[in-house]
Amino acid sequence: MTSQLNEIFFALSDPTRRAILKRLAQGEATAGELSAPFGISKPAISKHLKVLEKAQLITCRKDAQWRRQTLNAQPLKEAASWLEAYRQFWESRFDALEEFLKKTQEVQEGKGVDVEK
Numbered sequence: 001m002t003s004q005l006n007e008i009f010f011a012l013s014d015p016t017r018r019a020i021l022k023r024l025a026q027g028e029a030t031a032g033e034l035s036a037p038f039g040i041s042k043p044a045i046s047k048h049l050k051v052l053e054k055a056q057l058i059t060c061r062k063d064a065q066w067r068r069q070t071l072n073a074q075p076l077k078e079a080a081s082w083l084e085a086y087r088q089f090w091e092s093r094f095d096a097l098e099e100f101l102k103k104t105q106e107v108q109e110g111k112g113v114d115v116e117k
Helices: 002-012 015-024 031-038 042-054 074-108
Strands: 058-063 066-071
Touching (some): 002 042, 015 066, 031 042, 042 058
Antiparallel strands (some): 058 066
16 A cells, blocks of 8 residues: 555655546547647657556546556545545644634733643
C-alpha cells in the first residue's frame, strides 16, 4: 500500500497530470486529444501517461491503431482514505485551538475564566 501511495501522490504532484485526470473524468481519450490543450509534444504526454499508468490512475486499451486512456478512480479513493485520518487529526487540533481561544478571550474580557482549565 505504501509504494502505491507513493506512486499516486507522485503522479498527482504535477499539474499537467492532474489536468489529464480531470479530462479523463469526462471520458476516455487518446494521447493526442490529451496533449492538445497543453501544447506539449507526444513524447512529453507519453511520459505523463506512463506515470499515471504506473500509479494505476489510468488504464489504456487498444482500439485499432489508437490507444485510448481511461480514468481508474479506485487509487484516488485509497489516497483519500489515507488522507482522511489526517483530516480528522487536524480537525481535532483546530477544535482544541478554538476552545483555547474562546477561553483566552473570556479572560481578556474580564469574565475571570481560568485559561488553564
